[in-house]
Amino acid sequence: MAFRLLLESYRERVYWLIRRTLIVHDDADDVAQEVFVRVWKALPSFRGESALYTWIYRIAVNEVNRFIKRKRLLFFTPWNDASERISQSLTDDCGFSGTEVERKLFNAIARLPQKQRLVFTMRYFDELPYEEISRIVGTSEGALKASYHHAVRKIEKFVKAG
């Protein structure tokens, strides 16, 4: 019962964090489900040392990283090379209904390194404070600010070149 409540409360937030990072719906769906399976398994060991959503976000970030690593191993290609596949998924048929500018934004996000992409997503879309992101990804706030700064510059460069 508690787990069902937890699912209802966090499924959309978790899904969108993953979707904005991985962009492809099928990938995001698979990872989001896996996140909640892991939450279900680990729930008895949750000790309340952090906020529940921080804990779940941490699991989600780990699962995204695991997914990207698995894809790399599977296709023997750097994740950034998958940006073409992601670009193709930014069509109306594949669950994208934005403007051309928004398409450019997501194409630029897709080309970011893995960690920058996660940090950018949490900061820009979810508007999480650096302190919270720091607790989720286990990186210092300074490093996160630098990571976000680099991500923004890269996105700007990509969009302007575009």
Add this chain to the structure above:
Amino acid sequence: MKDKLRYNPGDSGLPLSPKANPLRVPDGYFEAFDQRVHERISARKKNRHLYIAVVTAAAAMLAGIGILFLPGLRNDVPESEIIVASDTANTITGSRLVDQILADDIIEMAANSDTLFLDAGLNWGDMGLKEVSDETITEYLLIEGVSTLEIAMTNDY
């Protein structure tokens, strides 16, 4: 510092609101999401039961194999010693093997000789053995590296 690093989408003509979400999900996706998660959990439970069954069966099989071969494994044989299987399927160690070979040689010599070379309380006749001559024994001992002096001394016994 925070504000400086905060991305201002307006600078690049990007969507002004970070909340803008052009990504879409299939209709009813989130309503069916819970069900899919529960199905995945159920599948994992089944897999776990299967895994436990397989591991238990494997452990039982290994234990069975261990019990079958335990007598052979119980011999505390140093690595330097060779384990040889005899015709009777018993195993003997290297040091025992040397003793066995020597005994076999002596018995073979005894069987091919005319005179008994040793009487250590055994009734060779009962074993179907023939006597070994002194010359044969001397010859054998010389081959084994025993000096003639030692052989001469043992003749006194």
